[in-house]
Amino acid sequence: MEEKKYKILIVDDVKDSIELVSRNLEQAGYITFTATSPIKGSEILKNNDIDLVITDLRMPDIDGIAFTRYIKENYKNVEIIMITGYPSIESAVDAVKTGVSEFLPKPFTDDELFATVEKVLFKLKVKNVLNKEDKGKTFVFQGILGNSDKMKRIFELIDKASQTTATVLITGESGTGKEMVARAIHYSSPRASQSFVPVNCGGIPEELLESELFGYVKGSFTGANETRAGFFQTADGGTIFLDEIGETSLSMQVKLLRVLQDKTVYMIGSRKPQKIDVRVICATNKNLEELVKKGIFREDLYFRLNVINIELPPLRERREDIPLLLEHFSAKYSKELGKEKPTFTENAVKSLSEYFWPGNVRELENVIQRLIIMKEDNIIDVPDLPSLMRFNLPYKNDLTRKLSEIECDYIKDVYESQGKNKSKTSEILGIDRKTLREKLKRCQIEIDEE
Ligand SMILES: Nc1ncnc2c1ncn2[C@@H]1O[C@H](COP(=O)(O)OP(=O)(O)OP(=O)(O)O)[C@@H](O)[C@H]1O
Ligand SMILES: [Mg+2]
Structure with missing residues (x-):
């Protein structure tokens, strides 16, 4: 791949210092832009594809921290280096929170400048390899991979959801990445620097769930030896992720509904309402509508949760x-296991692509991990795959297909395996040649001229 020329914007109210930095970076092969104020800088950001901003902390009018905040809100992929003349811990902490990647204390040498820039750009490069568009396609969003149209649509939804505080309901089969999506929403939202608190509602016994969620005051029940905050209080300012929401009891659903409506929680044993500001994201692999119909899930709660649905x-x-x-x-796994990255043969990729994947991405991840652990050499071919995946027999694993479709697939496989020989095919299938011809026609399988 061709080396990309990174674009760097330098913002400082002292003209001499930006010119010096700019000259040095230009010589090192970067494209630079300069501005003597954040306002001018923001114009440049708007019109150029800037990768990195180097900004001074102390500037009249708008300081480096306010500017950083502005950049992060408007251009979340832009990296920031802050030049500080007066290194103070507090401002450093503030700056990190707002999204600064590195600090460069004044005065700095050319080498220090280059080292810091390279360090930050290296991070960006890694992110870009995985993260960025290739011919306009997005492959990764916050660690979630996908180049299918369906996943691109999901990335858009995540992006939209992250810009609001509306409740999100994430649905999908096991292993499709629901938790990843919940995290992506949180970490691309303005709440990113606050807590993301995942709660597995299905894994915690009913009585415990309430105290875990809402906390309790000392003496409110046997064993409550101290006052303890719950997950909702911990998530204040951030996001709570209620996983397996379909597993909650009706009485817990009433309590959750109240929290969502009033934005207040009561600790067990306390009558004092606590105002909380928590963004709620839920997930389930159940069909909540079905559960509503069966009376196992409250309809009002379902509507409260399902403001944005990501399926x-x-x-x-x-x-x-x-x-x-x-x-x-x-x-990932060859690196973790200190092995050479394996190559998959074309047929292996084909078999893996045709498998039914009932456990979705998690199953795929596990299969790859196991293959890498087990394999001595680094070529992975069809015989190395788990037996279920070795044959192109999707009708064996998919229990939602019509008999007629499965019949066509099977006929096609046998017909092709017999070199399109109709006598042999009809013999194997146990049908006469006329019936075979009819079926081949119905299944739109091309018949070679005899
Ligand atoms: N699109 C994806 N890109 C990369 N990794 C993914 C993707 N989807 C899922 N994974 C990986 O698959 C595994 C399962 O993902 P996750 O826990 O988010 O699924 P889930 O839908 O919450 O599953 P479950 O319903 O079983 O809880 C994780 O290890 C995650 O890293
Ligand atoms: Mg999950």
Whole structure:
């Protein structure tokens, strides 16, 4: 790949110092822009694809921290280096919170400047390899991979959801990435620097769940030896992720509904309402509408939760993503295990792409991990795959298909395996040649001229 020329914007009210920095960076092969105030800087940001901003902390009117905040809100992929003349811990902490990547205390040498710039750009490069567009396609959003249209749509939804505080309901089969999506929403929202608190509602016994969620005051029940905050209080200012929301009891649903309506919680044993500012994201692999119909899930709560719905498609409905995920997980696990990255033969990729993947991305991840652990050499071919994936027999694993479709697939496989020989095919299938011809026609399988 061609080396990208990074674009750096330098903002400082002291003209001499920006010119010096700019000259040095230009010589090192970067494209630079300069501005003597954040206002002028913001104009440049608007019109150029800036990768990195180097800004002074102390400036009249708008300081470096306010500017950083502005950049992060408007251009979340832009990295920031802050030059500080008066290194103070407090301002450093503030700046980190607002999204500064590195500090450069004044005075600095050219080498220090280059080292800091390279360090930050390296981070950006890594992010770009995984993260960025390739011919306008997004492959990764906050660690979630996908180049299928369905996943691109999901990325858009995550992006939209992160700009609001509306409640989000994430639905999808097990292993489709629901928790990843919840995290992505939080970490791309303005709440990113606050807590993300995941709660597995299905994994905590009913009685415990209430005290875990809302906290309790000392003496409110046997064993309550101290006052303890719950997950909601911990998530104040941030996001709570209520996973497996479909598993909650009706009485817990009433309590959750109240919290969502009033934005207040009561600790167990206390009558004092506590105002909380928590963004709620829920997930379930159940069909909540069905549960509502059955009377197991409250309809009013369902509507409260389902303000934004993100429905994650199963992996088999976006098979285009499989090669990308294969590549990603084999790089990840070979690195972790200190092995060379394996190469998948074309047939292996084909078999993996055609498998039904009932456990979705998690299953794929596990399969790759196991393959890398087990494999001595670094070529992965069809015989190395788990037996379920070795054959192109999707009708074996998919229990939602019509008999007629499965029949066509099977006929096609046998017909092709017999070199399109109709006598042999009809013999294997146990039908006469006339019936075979009819079926081939119905299934739109091309018949070779005899
Ligand atoms: N699009 C994706 N890109 C990269 N990794 C993914 C993707 N989707 C899922 N994963 C990985 O798959 C695993 C399962 O993801 P996650 O826990 O988010 O799924 P889930 O939908 O919450 O599953 P469950 O319903 O079983 O809780 C994780 O290890 C995650 O890193
Ligand atoms: Mg999950």
